[in-house]
Amino acid sequence: MNQANRITEAREQYSRAALLGERALARSVLEQAIDRGISHADLYLQVLTPAQVRMGELWHEGEINTAQEHLATTVTMEMMDLLRQTMAPRKSLGVRAVVTPVEGDQHYVGARMVADLLLMDGWEVDFLGNGTPAADLAAFVQQRRADLVALSATMPELLLNARVAADAVRALRPPRPKVLLGGAAVAGGDEDPELLGCDAIACSAIEALAEARRLVGLTAERATLQEQLEWMGQRIKAARTRLRMTQLDLADASGLERSYISSVEHGRQNLTIGAVLKIAHALDVAPGELLAPPVQESASHQAGPDQGPSP
Numbered sequence: 001m002n003q004a005n006r007i008t009e010a011r012e013q014y015s016r017a018a019l020l021g022e023r024a025l026a027r028s029v030l031e032q033a034i035d036r037g038i039s040h041a042d043l044y045l046q047v048l049t050p051a052q053v054r055m056g057e058l059w060h061e062g063e064i065n066t067a068q069e070h071l072a073t074t075v076t077m078e079m080m081d082l083l084r085q086t087m088a089p090r091k092s093l094g095v096r097a098v099v100t101p102v103e104g105d106q107h108y109v110g111a112r113m114v115a116d117l118l119l120m121d122g123w124e125v126d127f128l129g130n131g132t133p134a135a136d137l138a139a140f141v142q143q144r145r146a147d148l149v150a151l152s153a154t155m156p157e158l159l160l161n162a163r164v165a166a167d168a169v170r171a172l173r174p175p176r177p178k179v180l181l182g183g184a185a186v187a188g189g190d191e192d193p194e195l196l197g198c199d200a201i202a203c204s205a206i207e208a209l210a211e212a213r214r215l216v217g218l219t220a221e222r223a224t225l226q227e228q229l230e231w232m233g234q235r236i237k238a239a240r241t242r243l244r245m246t247q248l249d250l251a252d253a254s255g256l257e258r259s260y261i262s263s264v265e266h267g268r269q270n271l272t273i274g275a276v277l278k279i280a281h282a283l284d285v286a287p288g289e290l291l292a293p294p295v296q297e298s299a300s301h302q303a304g305p306d307q308g309p310s311p
């Protein structure tokens with residue numbers, strides 16, 4: 001069975017277990033997936049996320065009631081607690097993020113996922129499970145000396161609350177934290193960060209990693225798509241050669257064509273998120289590491305030595 005089929009199987013088994021509230025079964029599905037070489041990032045983005053969306057849809061369609069939905073969501077949060085304990089974070093980046101849903105938004109699973117992906121990427125993270133009033137949030141991030149506040153908004157009608165929170169954070173005395181906004185409400189990519197009072201908007205959890213690093217000065221200015229593809233190609237090639245793999249080896253391990261890998265390494269291929277995840281998994285690196293541009297060390301943020309080669 002190839003890796004894509006293993007992930008599909010894990011997703012289906014996990015959805016069933018979570019819906020039934022079968023914690024032990026859900027846990028064994030995830031443990032088995034890890035034994036089969038599925039990465040934590042894949043489990044988050046390709047198993048837990050779609051399972052969670054499916055459960056919520058069943059609830060919205062009236063197929064399951066609120067109690068069943070809450071049980072399933074609780075199982076997913078518990079499984080994320082377990083996965084967090086077994087993940088191997090990258091070397092510390094020396095930066096701190098506060099991640100929170102916007103006030104009034106009860107959807108917190110996506111925010112928790114972003115928090116965990118940042119943890120995996122080497123951030124210190126404070127996750128606030130519920131939206132916090134703007135003044136309290138600002139006071140908290142100042143006290144924690146956070147470098148970044150990541151706001152998660154699922155419902156467009158709550159974007160005004162994102163603006164209020166962002167304004168409160170941006171009114172803090174310097175050096176104030178940067179504000180990154182994401183979540184389903186802005187996933188279309190049409191929102192203007194300035195209008196929403198934020199420093200940046202990221203359309204997906206994967207994009208969040210590169211954007212978060214950029215905002216706190218761990219990377220260069222916003223890259224063009226072509227630059228980003230070239231950096232990624234160089235990082236992939238460097239990781240592949242470090243593992244003494246040929247392009248064909250990487251193609252086999254990731255389930256992609258060799259010609260595709262060649263285009264990627266030359267910065268000529270606009271990869272899908274699925275392809276990034278497959279390649280990251282085959283190379284055993286965090287997806288964010290492949291997306292991150294070369295690290296520029298600043299006075300306040302010393303990057304770790306494991307950031308990969310600069311092109």
Ligand code: B12
Pocket residue numbers: 045049052053054055056057059060069073104105106107108109110111113114150151152153154155156157180181182183184187201202203204205207208
């Ligand atoms: C599960 C669910 C619920 C659960 C939430 C459980 C929980 N505690 O989180 C419950 C049942 C409680 C719920 C309640 C409601 N829900 Co609901 N819910 C969903 C559902 C099905 C899935 C949400 C989810 O968990 N997704 C999984 C996570 C992992 O995905 P995600 O949130 O998108 O996060 C990813 C990215 O967006 C990104 N991301 C997330 N945050 C951030 C932050 C940053 C900084 C970045 C960069 C990226 C990022 O990374 C994540 C991982 O990939 C969605 C529909 C859907 N298909 O998405 C509706 C949905 C969001 N809900 C909806 C509604 C209407 C409601 C209710 C108002 C219903 C009601 N009448 O009571 C209430 C909530 C009211 C409120 N004040 O919040 C609507 C929203 C409509 C709209 N306005 O756009 C949706 C779209 C369903 C629909 N089609 O009608 N819901």
